[in-house]
Structures are given as C-alpha cells and as structure tokens.
Amino acid sequence: MTVEVDVSPGMPAFNLVGLPDQAVSESRERVRAALRNSGLPFPISRITVNLAPADLRKEGPLFDLPLALGLLVAQGLVPQNALDEYLVAGELALDGSLRAVPGMINMALLARSQNRKVLLPSLNAAEAALIEGLEVYAPNTLLEALNHLKGTHPLAPSPRPEREDLESTLLCLSDIKGQTQAKRTLEIAIAGGHNLLMIGSPGSGKTMLSRRATSLLPLLTDEEALEVTRIHSAAGQLGARGLITRPPFRAPHHTVSDAGLIGGGSIPKPGEVSLAHHGILFLDEFPEFNRKSLETLRQPLEDGIVQISRARASVTYPARFQLVAAMNPCPCGWAGDSEKPCTCTPAERSRYVSRISGPLLDRIDLVVTVPRLTIEELNRAPEGEKSTAVRERINRARTLMHSRQGQRNAVLVGQKLREVTQLKPDAAAFLMAVSQQLSLTARGYDRLLRVARTIADLAGSEDLQQVHVAEAVAYRPKALEVV
Structure with a gap:
C-alpha cells in the first residue's frame, strides 16, 4: 500500500481518502499532536492524503508514521527522495514516540523482494530483522526517524536476533505418574502428527498430558519457523519476540467464537487453527465448544488450510495443526470412575456425547481413556520417562518418515x-x-x-x-x- 500526501493552498482541511477504517481516520489527530509535541510544524493548508489502492479497505494505525513523514516531505523538512528506498510503517503516540504494529515480518519480506530497506518502530525490529539480507532501521520516536532520513543522526541497522533457548521452560512428561497407555498414545500421536482425543474423569491428568506434548515436539525447521512467525505477526500476537522456533501450543477457551477459532472478521485475520500451524491446538472440555465451531474444524483438519471469503477480500491461511482434545465421559464427569458414582441419566450421557458429530470423530485418529488414579496408586507409581528420551524416539521415527516419503x-x-x-x-x-x-x-x-x-x-x-x-x-x- 502507498501513502500519498498533497499539501496545497486553500482553506485548512485534512482529508483522508482511500477507504480508511476508524483507526486510520483517527490518525489525523495522532499525527497532528505528534508533530506539534515533537517541535515540528503542522501545515495550516489544505491537506489531502490518499491511501492506494483506493478500492481496498485500510485498517490499523500503521499508516501514522508514513503519513507524518509525508507531511514533513511536503514542507521541505525531509529531502524529496529520502523515502524512495524505504518501506515505512508505525503507530504514533501523541508525544511523538513510536508504538509497535502487527504484520511487520510480512512487510519486511516485501521490502527484501523489492530490494528496499524498512523503517519501523523499535519494538518491531526483532521480527523484521529476522529476514536475512534486509536492512532494518528502528527509531524510537518521530524525531529519530526524521534525523535519520535527513542524515544528521543516522541509525545503525538492527542486528539479527539470536534464537531463543526455551528448553528449560518446557514441562516434562516425567511429572505425570502412571498413565502408561495415555503416554504411549501421546507419543504415537506426536510422532505421526495424528489427532488425539482423551477421555477421563476430572483430575485424571488429561490437561497435564496435553500441556507436556510441546516438550515432545521437535524444533521447527527454518522454513516452518518463518511461516509460523509470519502468521503470529499478521495476527498481532508476536510482540517483541523474534523467530518462533518452538511449535506453537494454542488452548482457546470453549466460549471462543467461530471467527476466533477458524479466523475471519469483516477484515479477515488468522484464527486459533492458523496460530497453531505446525503445532498443537488443544481443546479442553471438547463437547462444551459450540457445535457450529467444532464443525468448522472439519475442513482444516482434512486440508490443512482455511479459506475465508468476504465481500471485499478472500484469503487463505495455512492451518496444518495437530488436534489434541480432552473431555469428561459424561456431564458430571464420573461415569466409569472406580470411586465416585455417576449421577447422569443415560439420556444426559447420550446428549453430551452427541455434541461431537460422527464426521468430526472420524477425523480423529486416536482415542484413549485416561483413568483417574487413587492417591495410593500415585504414591506407588515410579517416575516415568523424561521428555528428552521420548522425543529422541519421536525424532528417529520422524526421520524415518521423511526419508521414506518426505512428510509425516x-x-x-x-x-x-x-x-x-x-x-x-x-x-x-x-x-x-x-x-x-x-x-x-x-x-x-x-x-x-x-x-x-x-x-x-x-x-x-x-x-x-x-x-x-x-x-x-x-x-x-x-x-x-x-x-
């Protein structure tokens, strides 16, 4: 997208055209205040800003910085051709400081393809600098950006961030005592990338097992890591993190909306299934999710993509995730328990289970019962295998798969x-x-x-x-x- 600024004689006005949304329209006041509070002049003239292409809806505050710099160029405070070799984005605070905006890694990829540099907020530097062969300049304020473009105080290119070592933060499978069959099923699921459903009474360890699944997943390849990072950046969930090297683990609440789970909105954004790309989507209390939301999982589970069509845009997001779900055996949770009796009627159990349709269950590869262990059984149970040992077996199996067929x-x-x-x-x-x-x-x-x-x-x-x-x-x- 291109920001065009025209300052001409006439009655003072600030017109913003090109299908801006509310956040973009409000940039007029942010830019006006940021310029004045930075000690820079704001033109008392007729200002027209065009956001091209004009027929595409614009959203978000990322146009603040290019708009402000465009006004400075129009007043002769920045050389006319100073922005020719840059792609610029960033949100302005009223005091002239810069705030992070989503999707900067995708802008960085575009800049590299056009052989250009990028100028963006310092909080976005880590993600943009991930792109090899790209010069990233990250000012903290509008004045720093101005001085860099004028050449009076040029900024140094942002260094490429180091990969984070997150091994120490992972939960270990050995924390769970007993549950040999459930652990074996989880190992099979992770090794082959199969979808898994665990059924058991409250407190049986279903959630503990699921949250330790990430410790069994191998690191993402460079290509996978970049793909996952781009999705999180587009969704505005990357923050100041650099490259995401660990497979993501997403655990939305069962009240999540269809758009929150699958993606969408008037201007489409990635949902939980795309944020879990190359990782795990954990759905706890599986039958409690909205039936319609669960049914929307069928297509991405089968195809690995999500296609979202709206009147103004149609987008396709990757969604090659692994589904891990957990549920109680009945509404009260105690059907089949050795100590607590179930208080549900057969009709209530039937209704509870029927919330998960047959076609959806047919897309789940592994179903395992996780029994609740007594305190005595927990005390007697020896410590299980460490996640590192199980991960080594999984890595050997995946290596065999990729050498034989190139995929899981x-x-x-x-x-x-x-x-x-x-x-x-x-x-x-x-x-x-x-x-x-x-x-x-x-x-x-x-x-x-x-x-x-x-x-x-x-x-x-x-x-x-x-x-x-x-x-x-x-x-x-x-x-x-x-x-």
Missing part, C-alpha cells in the same frame, strides 16, 4: 499411503475383519493404516505387522464405549 504419516493420502503400508497376508486379513466389525468408513480405514504405520516406525520396523495394526485398532472408536 498423518498427511499421507492415496497411492502414497498404499505404497508405504503394504501389509503381510495375516495383517491384511486381520485389518479386513476389524474394518467390517467396526464398520469403518474409507477415511477411518486410511487413518487406521496411518496410525499403524507410525507404530511400526516407532518400533523401527520396515514391515507393517499384525501387532502394529492391533495396537492401532485399540485406539479407534472402541475406546468411546466408555462414554
């Missing part, structure tokens, strides 16, 4: 899936019998194959054996009978 097992489809899941006769016969007994859909059958392939990869087995298929079957809808 969860996204295998069609002929590629058939090629890597060749079954021996006994395993094929077993799978056929199970498919008929469970009345699996074609999608469910493929998902069962993918899970079995992941189990084989964790075991380091090239062949898909009956024992791998049998374990995969144990995590299919059979576990839902508890509900």
Whole structure:
C-alpha cells in the first residue's frame, strides 16, 4: 500500500481518502499532536492524503508514521527522495514516540523482494530483522526517524536476533505418574502428527498430558519457523519476540467464537487453527465448544488450510495443526470412575456425547481413556520417562518418515499411503475383519493404516505387522464405549 500526501493552498482541511477504517481516520489527530509535541510544524493548508489502492479497505494505525513523514516531505523538512528506498510503517503516540504494529515480518519480506530497506518502530525490529539480507532501521520516536532520513543522526541497522533457548521452560512428561497407555498414545500421536482425543474423569491428568506434548515436539525447521512467525505477526500476537522456533501450543477457551477459532472478521485475520500451524491446538472440555465451531474444524483438519471469503477480500491461511482434545465421559464427569458414582441419566450421557458429530470423530485418529488414579496408586507409581528420551524416539521415527516419503504419516493420502503400508497376508486379513466389525468408513480405514504405520516406525520396523495394526485398532472408536 502507498501513502500519498498533497499539501496545497486553500482553506485548512485534512482529508483522508482511500477507504480508511476508524483507526486510520483517527490518525489525523495522532499525527497532528505528534508533530506539534515533537517541535515540528503542522501545515495550516489544505491537506489531502490518499491511501492506494483506493478500492481496498485500510485498517490499523500503521499508516501514522508514513503519513507524518509525508507531511514533513511536503514542507521541505525531509529531502524529496529520502523515502524512495524505504518501506515505512508505525503507530504514533501523541508525544511523538513510536508504538509497535502487527504484520511487520510480512512487510519486511516485501521490502527484501523489492530490494528496499524498512523503517519501523523499535519494538518491531526483532521480527523484521529476522529476514536475512534486509536492512532494518528502528527509531524510537518521530524525531529519530526524521534525523535519520535527513542524515544528521543516522541509525545503525538492527542486528539479527539470536534464537531463543526455551528448553528449560518446557514441562516434562516425567511429572505425570502412571498413565502408561495415555503416554504411549501421546507419543504415537506426536510422532505421526495424528489427532488425539482423551477421555477421563476430572483430575485424571488429561490437561497435564496435553500441556507436556510441546516438550515432545521437535524444533521447527527454518522454513516452518518463518511461516509460523509470519502468521503470529499478521495476527498481532508476536510482540517483541523474534523467530518462533518452538511449535506453537494454542488452548482457546470453549466460549471462543467461530471467527476466533477458524479466523475471519469483516477484515479477515488468522484464527486459533492458523496460530497453531505446525503445532498443537488443544481443546479442553471438547463437547462444551459450540457445535457450529467444532464443525468448522472439519475442513482444516482434512486440508490443512482455511479459506475465508468476504465481500471485499478472500484469503487463505495455512492451518496444518495437530488436534489434541480432552473431555469428561459424561456431564458430571464420573461415569466409569472406580470411586465416585455417576449421577447422569443415560439420556444426559447420550446428549453430551452427541455434541461431537460422527464426521468430526472420524477425523480423529486416536482415542484413549485416561483413568483417574487413587492417591495410593500415585504414591506407588515410579517416575516415568523424561521428555528428552521420548522425543529422541519421536525424532528417529520422524526421520524415518521423511526419508521414506518426505512428510509425516498423518498427511499421507492415496497411492502414497498404499505404497508405504503394504501389509503381510495375516495383517491384511486381520485389518479386513476389524474394518467390517467396526464398520469403518474409507477415511477411518486410511487413518487406521496411518496410525499403524507410525507404530511400526516407532518400533523401527520396515514391515507393517499384525501387532502394529492391533495396537492401532485399540485406539479407534472402541475406546468411546466408555462414554
């Protein structure tokens, strides 16, 4: 987008055109106050500012700094061609200081493609400086930006930020005692990128397990890290962080709106599913989410993208996330518990479970029951494996997947899936019998194959054996009978 400023003789006026939203329209007062409080003149003339292209809706305060600099250029306080080699953005405070604005890493990528430099608030320097080969200049105030462009006090380019070491902040899987089957299921899910649903009474450890899943995920590659960082920057959630190197973990509350979960709005923005790209979307109290919101998950779970169409814009956001969900077995939470009796009627349990539709459940690869342990069982249980040991197995399995097919097992489809899941006769016969007994859909059958392939990869087995298929079957809808 381009900011054009014209200052001409006539009755004093400040006209802003080019479909500005409320925040952009209010920039007139911010710019006026920032100039005066910085000791700079504000032209008492007819001012016309055009935001091009004129037919695209403009939003946010990022136009403040270019607008102010445009006025200074029009008054001859900044050389006419000083901004030719820059892309500029930033919000102005009334005292002339600069505030951060979202989406600066995307502007930095545009600047590099145009062989230009960027001028933006110092709070945005870390994200823009991530782009290699780009000169980033980050003033703290409007006066600093002015002096840099005039050449009286030039700024030094912002250095590229170092990668953060977040290993010490991760929660360890060994904190959870017992729950051997649940931990095994979580390991399979993370290794293959499979969607997981955990069912258990309150206090059984479902949320603890989910929040430790990030400690099992390998670091993002450079390409993935940049992609995730761009999404968080566009959503205005990057802050002063640099490159996001850890897979994101998003846990929205069950009252989240459709637009908050999937993305959207009158001017589309990324939702939770896109913010969880290359990471985990954790939905606690799964049936408590709005039914319509849950149904909107079906397309991104299958395709890995979110398409949002509005009257003025149509955008596509990446959403290749891994779903981890948790739920109670019934409204009161105690169905199947060994100590506390359930107070729900069969009809109440049925209504509770029916909030999750069959098509959505068909997109979940693994279902596991997480039983509540007694205090005595917790005291007797030995300390489990550290996250680092489990992550090493997951890394070996993922390395095997990528060397064989170039992607995780969860996204295998069609002929590629058939090629890597060749079954021996006994395993094929077993799978056929199970498919008929469970009345699996074609999608469910493929998902069962993918899970079995992941189990084989964790075991380091090239062949898909009956024992791998049998374990995969144990995590299919059979576990839902508890509900």
